[in-house]
Structure formats: structure tokens, C-alpha cells
Amino acid sequence: MNMVNENEAAPVLSLRNLVCRRGERIILDGINLDVPAGAHLCIRGPSGCGKSTLLRAIAGLDIPAGGTVSIRDRLVSGAGAWVQPHLRGLGFVFQTPALWPHMTIAENIRFGLHGMGKGASSERTDHLLKRFSLSDLRNRHPDEISGGEARRASIARSMAPHPALLLLDEPMTHLDESLKEDALDFLLEEAEEAHTTLLLVTHDAGEAARVSARSLLFQEGGWVLA
Amino acid sequence: MTGGKKRNQILRFHLPSGILVLYTLLAGLPLLLLSVQAFTAVAGGETEWRTLVFPQGRRLALLLQTLGFAFSVAIPGTLIGFAGAATLRFTRSRRIRHLSAFLIPSAAIPPHIHAMAWSVLVFWINGLLKRSGLPPLQDQGFIISVWVQMMALLPFAFGIMLLTLSGISNDLLEASRVTAPDRRTILRILFPIALPGLSTSFSFLFLVSLLDYSVPSLFQLNLYTLGIFSEYSIRYDASHAFLMSVPLLFLSLPAAWLLQRSLRRLPLIPSGSGREARWPLRLPFWMHGLSCLSVLLLLLQLLVPLAVLAVQSLPALSSMDWLTDSLPDMGISLLIGVGTAFLTLPFAHAAALSIDSRRHNRHAWWWLVMLPLALPAPLIGIALIHTWNAGAFSWTSLYNTLFMPILACTLRFLPFAVFLLLSFLKRVDRNLIGAALILQKNSLHTLFRIFLPMLSGAYLGAGLLVAVLAIGELGATLLLTPPGAGTLTLKIYNYLHYGSSEAVSGLCLLLYLIALGIGLFLQKTATSNNRRPA
Numbered sequence: 001m002n003m004v005n006e007n008e009a010a011p012v013l014s015l016r017n018l019v020c021r022r023g024e025r026i027i028l029d030g031i032n033l034d035v036p037a038g039a040h041l042c043i044r045g046p047s048g049c050g051k052s053t054l055l056r057a058i059a060g061l062d063i064p065a066g067g068t069v070s071i072r073d074r075l076v077s078g079a080g081a082w083v084q085p086h087l088r089g090l091g092f093v094f095q096t097p098a099l100w101p102h103m104t105i106a107e108n109i110r111f112g113l114h115g116m117g118k119g120a121s122s123e124r125t126d127h128l129l130k131r132f133s134l135s136d137l138r139n140r141h142p143d144e145i146s147g148g149e150a151r152r153a154s155i156a157r158s159m160a161p162h163p164a165l166l167l168l169d170e171p172m173t174h175l176d177e178s179l180k181e182d183a184l185d186f187l188l189e190e191a192e193e194a195h196t197t198l199l200l201v202t203h204d205a206g207e208a209a210r211v212s213a214r215s216l217l218f219q220e221g222g223w224v225l226a
Numbered sequence: 227m228t229g230g231k232k233r234n235q236i237l238r239f240h241l242p243s244g245i246l247v248l249y250t251l252l253a254g255l256p257l258l259l260l261s262v263q264a265f266t267a268v269a270g271g272e273t274e275w276r277t278l279v280f281p282q283g284r285r286l287a288l289l290l291q292t293l294g295f296a297f298s299v300a301i302p303g304t305l306i307g308f309a310g311a312a313t314l315r316f317t318r319s320r321r322i323r324h325l326s327a328f329l330i331p332s333a334a335i336p337p338h339i340h341a342m343a344w345s346v347l348v349f350w351i352n353g354l355l356k357r358s359g360l361p362p363l364q365d366q367g368f369i370i371s372v373w374v375q376m377m378a379l380l381p382f383a384f385g386i387m388l389l390t391l392s393g394i395s396n397d398l399l400e401a402s403r404v405t406a407p408d409r410r411t412i413l414r415i416l417f418p419i420a421l422p423g424l425s426t427s428f429s430f431l432f433l434v435s436l437l438d439y440s441v442p443s444l445f446q447l448n449l450y451t452l453g454i455f456s457e458y459s460i461r462y463d464a465s466h467a468f469l470m471s472v473p474l475l476f477l478s479l480p481a482a483w484l485l486q487r488s489l490r491r492l493p494l495i496p497s498g499s500g501r502e503a504r505w506p507l508r509l510p511f512w513m514h515g516l517s518c519l520s521v522l523l524l525l526l527q528l529l530v531p532l533a534v535l536a537v538q539s540l541p542a543l544s545s546m547d548w549l550t551d552s553l554p555d556m557g558i559s560l561l562i563g564v565g566t567a568f569l570t571l572p573f574a575h576a577a578a579l580s581i582d583s584r585r586h587n588r589h590a591w592w593w594l595v596m597l598p599l600a601l602p603a604p605l606i607g608i609a610l611i612h613t614w615n616a617g618a619f620s621w622t623s624l625y626n627t628l629f630m631p632i633l634a635c636t637l638r639f640l641p642f643a644v645f646l647l648l649s650f651l652k653r654v655d656r657n658l659i660g661a662a663l664i665l666q667k668n669s670l671h672t673l674f675r676i677f678l679p680m681l682s683g684a685y686l687g688a689g690l691l692v693a694v695l696a697i698g699e700l701g702a703t704l705l706l707t708p709p710g711a712g713t714l715t716l717k718i719y720n721y722l723h724y725g726s727s728e729a730v731s732g733l734c735l736l737l738y739l740i741a742l743g744i745g746l747f748l749q750k751t752a753t754s755n756n757r758r759p760a
Binding site: 090092102111161 | 395397398400401402403404405406407408410414415418419421508
């Protein structure tokens, strides 16, 4: 199977023969994929087909059994290489908001900006709080905000360090339609502006259509680019 | 209100409240009467009260030594518990993860067994050192007391921290891991989220070490609590003992407040959202060293007593006289253990239900249940003596019966049973109860067919836990055991003062195996109740 994109832009993500196992079971078997910079790609398929495993392997949260992962032409996994997750220059949005409960919303967003100066990190935090309509909630803790607000805060946090590649693992699960629309609007606006590459795992065909014209689909036992 | 609703109200609120009022009467009244007696003595011209409440000289030194002892046990014990639990929680090795199945149950092993084993080991090591011409290790005093007390309490620290870390979703850690190095994830994310567990562990270890004198007294270390017991044994003056306890209460009550506050924030439900950690944490050198050391110490506290006692008691196996001689004491211990379990369970049930409810008085019940943890064991014993021997309850003629040590153990160990029941209650899926309430014939139907069967393992576990703790209890039973009746723990404790023997080692080994067996059973019960409903 080969799903190399015909787009000529330099790929921000390259997977070659990626294999992931859970115990004896093979979850992903020889995935090849190039995703060009700034592209938005949805990943769809039934439960258990390996969508989340794929994202986790790219992020370095799971260790692949074989194959290579390269991000911005840098080999980060496989062929003897292993780069820790925080050095891969990507963002990750989990199925749960996963906001740290002991930090305020602003502190959650600022956490990943440790490489920046104080002024720059404050400016970036303010920008994201404003962009995601969270300015009024900046000093609240995660248990003091709603589910939709927590979801927006989670996306804002993952985009804070300007990741070249943002991985989203069903980030809109359990949100009602209007909140989902809002969160998607914020996400796409910020991604367009920052030219961020998006990989979105979703079950929702409507959501997939809004994010991207292209999807990586698991059909009849194999992956196809549709 | 319909009959069914009324019955439901009675079962859910009135009955537990009634049981708790009875508990308040049994636990609170003796202490209240004791404090009234003390204040009356002060008002009546007791001149010594200032020196008792504000200790000076030898008493102040004793108090500071006790405080130093408690801190010396609680701080390293908590850190080792945290590092050990973090190692087992995040390791990729299943074998290492399975160690927790043995480490937590070892909490049931009474502290004097550890004292026995470590004193024998130090004796052996000193023999080797002497032959090599090297200076011996201290076999008495502060350092060995701290070491043994810490070893005895490590499984509690480890268990509390493992419970805390299991409640932290992997998503929270991984969200940090994609933007920050592991060291930062540990210090900025894991540590602060685990803070309730750290403060629970610290305050528990601190309280136990502050108020329990059994281990230090075996190593000739005088602590303030032993002073209370000694002075009461000489004077038989309850007011004096109460006033002497006041400085200790100034230290123990804030610690008990911290403990109950931290316990309330402890995640009692294992996080189901995160998959198992599939990556090892990359730790800085010093953290890696600490985690290896902590696992080693946890293994030592489990294996040293077993190995030493087994070797030491081998000669005693040729004749089983020591066992037959101890049968009456074992019988008394068993009666106290079983009696404590039966008396504790209704109180624990009522307290757990009241604390788990959303009623406004739940904090008051929580605080009331935790209060005995802040009281020195001799003070509980003294309060009970003066209420049941010559005071308000003397007409019952229950003094000089086994009811007294059973009552004392109930008061001392009720918090443990409540905590265990509460942790099970929190895991019960409310929808299961909701479904039963819709389909039930009446509220008793739900209580007996759904609620109690679902929690049967928890009740059995809580009963066994307090039984094993009561069998190992010393501070209060020393004062309250009726004349002519002795417990296994008292017998071992008395023997230990005269040095170890094969027979004592045999008894200790027996108690070790019983305690560990019960601990393993409790662990199995707890994990089988972890299963979530479909």
C-alpha cells in the first residue's frame, strides 16, 4: 500500500512501512504516507482499526514495531533513531481535554512555551486566549469551566508552541453540534494563520468534510486515501 | 410520603445517623468526660497544669524528640513511597508491576514483627562486624527506631501513592510529554497532581509515629506517648494524663485535619481513561537512583522479616510447645479481632454512607471518624477506663471484659474501615443503583439484592482489615485487657523486652504469615471489585 501524496510541497510528515503492534496483534501493518506542509488530513475508520495508534506512534507516545517516522525531513523514529515526543515539534489534542487541574487555563496554555521569553510567552498566551474566546476564563481552573470551553482550551494549549504538525484524536467527541462548530472554527482559523498541518481522527463525516477534502480511510481491511 | 419512600429515607439517612449518634456516644462521651474532669481539676486548684500544658525541661525535650522522630519517619517514608509507586506505575515490565500485589498487603504486618526481625538482623550483622574488628551498628536508640518504624509504615505510604498515581489519567501526562521533557513533566505535572496523595501519606505516617510508642519503646527510645502511659501507670490520675496529652494534641490535631482534607481529595477511582503507560519515563540520574533505591527498600521491608524469622525459628520447629503454650493468647487475640470487626462494621457502614452522601453534615462525620487518629492510644485507653470502670457506664459491668479492648480497637481503627468502604462506594456505578430503584419491589429489595451483594467484598475486606489491626494493637490493649487474659501481641511484646528467642520468632513468623495472608486476600478483593459494569 502506498499513499504518497502527489502534491509537490515538501512533506512535513513521512511514514515508511510503519508497523505497530499491541502484544502479538498487529494494529498497523506497513503504512506509507506523506503529508505536505499546511495540509489538513482526516483519518477515519471503525473502532479498533488503529487510528489513535497511528497518531500516538507519530507523536512518540507509542513505540512502533517497525518502519520509520520523519517530521520535517528529520528521522524521529525507526532505523536506530528515537526522538522524544517533546522534541518532535508537534502538538497533540486528546479525546479528553486533559487540562492539568492544578493550573489555570492561562497556565495550561503557557506550559508549552518554556522556550520563549516571558514577554513573548505572555503575548502568545493572550493571543490564543483571545482567539479561542477564553480571555474571561484565563484565571479559572479546569473544573470551573464548561466542556466546550475546556475543549477550546485544550486545542489552544496544543497550538501554543507553533507546532508544524497538530495531531487531533477525536477532539470533538461528546460535544454538541454548536460547540463542535465553534471549536472547529477556532481550530481552522488558527491553523490557516499559522500554516499548521492537521491530522484529525474523527468518526464524523460532516466534521471530516469541513476540515479537509481528503481523508485516509480504513476500508475492507486496508487504508486508502480518498 | 408513601410507605416505600419513608422506608427508603429510614434506610438511607435515619438509620446511619442513629448508628453514628451511638458511635459519638461511645467514642465522644469518654473523651468529653475526661476533658471535663481535667478542666474541673484545673478550676479546683490543680497547680501543675501550666507545666503539663506548656512542657518544660525533660518533658519539652521528650516532646521535641517525639516530633523529630515523627518527621524523620514521615518525610523519607513518603518520598520512598512516592518513588516506589511511580516506578511501579510507569514501568513497562509486568514483573516489576506485579510486585505491588505483595507490597501493599504487607501493610497488615504488625510493627513489632518488623522490630523483632530487624533487631535480630542487626544482632547478626554486629557479630560479623565484631569479628572483622569494625564498630557495631546501633541496636538501640533513635536511628534504628526511625528505620524500623519507617519499614513498618512503608507499605502504607506506597499503597496511598499507588492509589493516587493510578487515579491520574495518562492523558494528563502525555499532554505534557509532547511539549516538555520528562523531568519537567514529573516536577510540574505529576508532582502537583499527586499532592493530595503526598500529604495523605505524610500526615498518616507523621500521626502514627507521633502517637504510637510500641516500636521506639522496644529500642529504648522514650517518646512523649510512652511518658503519658508511664505517668498514668504510676499516678492513676486521668486528669493529669489528659493535661499531659494537650501538647501532643496541639501537634496531632492539625495533622489529622490535613489527613482528612487530603483523603477527601484523593482520587479513589482508578483512571479508566488512560491506556497503560507504553513508554518508560526518562528520569534524571538522581531520580532514577531514588526509584531503584525505593523499590529495594520496599522489597527489604517485605523479605527481611520473612527470611530472618524463618531462619531464627528453625530450631523451634522441633518442638511445638511454644505454639501450644500460646494457644490461649491466640484465642483471646482472635476474639478481640473478630469482635472488633463485628462492632466496627455497622459504624463504618453508617459513616461511609453519610460521608458519601451529599448532605451538608458529611464533613462533620468525616472529621468525627478521623478524630481518633489524632489521639494517643493510651489516652483512648485511659478515657475508656474512667468511663466504664467508675464513670457513666460503670453500671454495665462491662469493664474487665474483652469488650473494653474491642471498643478501644474499634475507636482506633474505624477510620481505616471507613476509608476502605468509601473507596468501594465511590466505584459503584450509580446507574446500577438507579436501575434497581426503578425496578425494585421495595427499598429493602434493592438493599439486600443489589447494594449489599455488590459491596460484600468491601465489607469482608474492611472486617478483616480491622481484625488484623486489632490483633496487632498494643497501645490501648496494654491498658484494657482484663486480668488473666493476654493477647498474642502482648506476649510477643513482653518477650521482646527480654531479647529474642526461637519461640518468639516462631510466634512472630506465624503472625507475619497470617497478616500477609489476610493482606493478600484484601488485595484480591479490592482488585476484583475494580471491574467496571458492562
